[in-house]
Amino acid sequence: MKKYILSVKYLIFTILFLSCFGLTACKASSAVTVTIAGKEVTIKEKLQTSMDNGLATIDANGKETALDTYLDGREVSFEPVYLGDSQYSQNPPVYVNCFNIESSRQSVYNCSILLIHYDTMLDNADTAPVLIDGIDFWGMTEDEALDALKALKRKVDYDTMHKDHYNSFKTGKTTWTIQSMPGSFFDESSQDPQKATVEFDDDTYYISSVELSIADALSITVR
Secondary structure, X not given: OHHHHXXXXXXXXXXXXXXXHHHHHHHHHOOOXXXXXXXXXXXXXXXXXXXXXXXXXXXXXXXXXXXXXXXXXXXXXXXXXXXXXXXXXXXXXXXXXEEOOOOOOEEHHHOEEEEEEEEOOOOOOOOXXXXXXXXXXXXXXXHHHHHHHHHOOOOOOHHHOOOOOEXXXXXXXXXXXXXXXXXXXXXXXXXXXXXXXXXXXXXXXXXXXXXXXXXXXXOOOOO
């Protein structure tokens, strides 16, 4: 009888261990890593974390600028905060929106990142790659992007596609939206471009923007 009880205990322990491992693995696999010029941006982390990782807040013309924006308690900001570094000299292609999880007024740098938006139409062959889950969407056709996402085990629902070639799907608590448009995008490279120069075909649908958001997980809406 004692041996039977011990066997049951070992069985329960094994099941609990495997369950915990499975949950941890699922959580890890659903994480989305975004890097700009090799510097990481993390959804839900404070904006200051991105600054500590080597990025800077810049204006719409690509000039580094310090923000004096404050958010009230539990406030969501719809004002885009452009991120980059010295490699983004103009037309910064990445911006974030922030939210204040605290009940008191906070500097935007002390607020968390709610949404990351990458506009490939503002990117060009001179800028360093923006990687989302290791994917550089610059110059990717619609089919290439969806195939790359499926290779990462991201669930892609082709039924959500419509005439504007807009696709939305979720991974964990993060909502992805991907939009594509036919070429041609701005593409002017220097003598030493940071990424591949792409010859756009006017009849081919290329990825025009990628957006990641945790608004659904927080039960709020970004408009």
